[in-house]
Amino acid sequence: MPDWSYQTLFKPLLFRLPSRVARSLTLNAMRRVSRLPGGTLLIKTLGHMEPSPLLESRIAGIPAPTPIGLSGTVDPQGIAHKAVSQFGFGFIEIGPVTLQPIVNSAPIINETHRETIEYPSEYENDGLEKMRRIIEDPDHSLPQFVRIAPMPGAAIDQAIDEIVELLQSLSKTPASGFYIDFLSNDRTLDENLRLLEHFKLRAKPLFDRNKKPLFLYIPLDYNDDWLSPGVAETDLPIWSGYVVGHSLHHDENNHVHIGLAGKPLALSKVSQLRTLVSKDSIIKVSSGIHEPQDALDMLHAGADNVLLNSGLVYSGPGLPKRINEAIIYDRLKHTPPPEPPSFWKHWGWMCLLGIGMIVGGMIAWLIAASSVVLPYDEDFLGMSRHELQQINEHLLHFMSHDRITLAGTMLSIGILYYRLAKYGLKYSQHWARTALMTSGLVGFPSFFLYLGYGFFDPIHAAAAAILLPMFILAMRRNPDQPSYKPVNLRNSREWRLAMWGQLCFVVLGISLSIGGIVIATVGVTNVFVPQDLAFMGVTPEQLDIANPRLISLIAHDRAGFGGALFSNAVMLLILALWGLQQNHRWLWWTLLAGGSPAFIAGLSVHYHIRYTDFLHLLPAYFAFALYIAGLILLYPYLMGSRQSTFSPNEQTMTIT
Incomplete structure (x- = not known):
């Protein structure tokens, strides 16, 4: 469903349905189309989203067709990854992944006037065993980065044990790298620093064996005053970069909000991180990108990659293509265009x-x-x-x-x-x-x-x-x-x-x-x-x-x-x-x-x-x-x- 059909026909209908039903219908429809003979060709024909070679880059040494990623919240079960991989993405995020399934059947709420989606649980997922099967048998060729997290409320030692177990289990899969998500405002600064130090000691032997890049996941509303001490505790040989998250915590029920409202915080986090880390560190951001200008703002602030989530829901599946075009123009706007060929050439x-x-x-x-x-x-x-x-x-x-x-x-x-x-x-x-x-x-x-x-x-x-x-x-x-x-x-x-x-x-x-x-x-x-x-x-x-x-x-x-x-x-x-x-x-x-x-x-x-x-x-x-x-x-x-x-x-x- 390109933007010209999504914005005009499908979005008004889908937004009238319960969000979980709308998401399931959309992802399963795209999955069926992609699995038909010629289905991926149909998607390419309707969208013309093949990325330009000018967008090719490397993420911690891993080739990526574009700097745009698909957030794990969009398709948490990997239902339509084959179809979505044709939209102009350069990599796909899987997760969050926890050891045990986290199930929550409460409604997902679309706040359309704010372009925000409220999720009842930030870490809802099918657990390690089922998520591992998604990672092991991808139906696409894009790099996969897996976001792993301890069970909510885990103590420090338990959190480290769970993260290490997840890494050991998933390190031999086709995963290209991992986002380590254990920092939290629910802990003190000292507790978060202990987490980082203990993880570094436990994970270094594992990292030395597998050499898959690790990224520190920083919650969107993480205390800004804690960012500098936390970054100082990171060790460049272990950490390849940082991922600025997308969730804003707004109530005691642990509901989270993902949407346009997170853009100012994300820009602030990216700018602060870029001043704290070396130019070799990769910064990814996953919040508040609903139009091409949002992505450019993040890249100008210092991000290397952007991930799309709520923006796909509100803007449509053509958003990656539009961002890719904007990035190319942004890179070429100060370059004089080549002289057009002579009349007789073609x-x-x-x-x-x-x-x-x-x-x-x-x-x-x-x-x-x-x-x-x-x-x-x-x-x-x-x-x-x-x-x-x-x-x-x-x-x-x-x-x-x-x-x-x-x-x-x-x-x-x-x-x-x-x-x-x-x-x-x-x-x-x-x-x-x-x-x-x-x-x-x-x-x-x-x-x-x-x-x-x-x-x-x-x-x-x-x-x-x-x-x-x-x-x-x-x-x-x-x-x-x-x-x-x-x-x-x-x-x-x-x-x-x-x-x-x-x-x-x-x-x-x-x-x-x-x-x-x-x-x-x-x-x-x-x-x-x-x-x-x-x-x-x-x-x-x-x-x-x-x-x-x-x-x-x-x-x-x-x-x-x-x-x-x-x-x-x-x-x-x-x-x-x-x-x-x-x-x-x-x-x-x-x-x-x-x-x-x-x-x-x-x-x-x-x-x-x-x-x-x-x-x-x-x-x-x-x-x-x-x-x-x-x-x-x-x-x-x-x-x-x-x-x-x-x-x-x-x-x-x-x-x-």
Whole structure:
């Protein structure tokens, strides 16, 4: 469930359910999808979340694809780790893990107005034996860091014994490292220092044998005055770093709150830690990250890694991708972008292809609105235009309607090709290249769908012969490059509206893709739908008697239109899924200009020839409503001020 479906459809429904039920439904649904044949590919296709190589890093020597981790509170039983690992995470936290299960069936409460989740127990888990099985048999390839803790209320010696036993049991599993969670405000400073000292003595032999990194887990509301003495007791050869927790303790029932309210404390802890520890120490933080700007704030304060928990619930599964994009932009914003390649290297050929489609569409529209048929059509039929009119008074109007809709679709394809080449392919944007590649791969073969009916269209064949080399030249030597333009950082009103706009265009792209396949299939099989025959007032048998080649000619038009529509739709769908980025104004104008010719052609010709059957036009009305709604909802997001994407510290920057 990408953000455009989560924010608009699923989140409002899930938030009406008890939180435990909603979490179970969501995780099990994602698990089922990921285990279907092609399920992970579907997740990747919908989200396009593959992390850039620019984000690769090492956590205490362990390779991680990104600096973003999944908190153990999100999926404590590892139900959907296979699916979630496709979201752009670099590592996964397992835990907390205690020796014995800690069970609590009290409700988990969503405080939506504060974007906070209240848990009845901080350490609720299935216990060592069950959690060990999750760690030993991962269904993903990401590093796993295990948070281990003593049973609540354990005395100092007992806590040390339990932590050591957990380490001994889990050290031979595929766990990449461990978070040691035993510091507590319920103990005095001296007691916490004794814990650290005793653990260091007990754990050092174990550490020397296994060499798996250990991180000291620091509760979010841990006394700030105790932080410096505690860090002074840590021994760098044992401790690879620190993890700032996510839980705020608010009542005597030991309920904890995880959410946006923890951000100020987390920032303070991270900043304080960074001044106390060496630059080689890793600092992770797991609180108050609900939008990309929150993650950047943590990284600027000194964190090396961030973990997501409540932010996924309130912002959606696209949050890791958005943070990854923000991190890349943050790292590159002071780096001059590379010079764009020359016109003739690759992108210019796609511009020429687009111009060719535009010119071809204009010519096709002019012919379809005037003579309708061309000399080679008349030669194929052995009949003149006047003789065709004698067969049926609506026949030429019907053929004109097919050809004008095809012309409008050609214009739309040409505009999208030109715009995506000039503003996307030119800058080696992966999504733009994929959209153009996919459109061409399905579009060029569709030129020849009509051959099954024995009709060879020389103009279509000539167009394919001219345009195909341009397509091949445009697709060569296209290495992916990151975007150097500002990205979305806030869960603003514009962003939330854009989720609805994106939903409209995704549904539009899917609908038009289905429509293109259906029209092409009808074109090469039955040729007509009942409304077509009712409009003309004839049967296929009567048309076949009038001219045995007439249906083949009509089939060529229908199949060609269906193929062109499908080619256009898949390009629009990929743009809607992967390409929308805040304040990229050219995208809004591309959607407006690219969709207008197809809708104008399709709707105007039906009214012009009075082919206005409601059921026949209902799909077009539905598509047009999605198109207009999508443009309106995306307008503030795509056409807003560039300044709205920056953090307060960047507001004075001038972007050229």
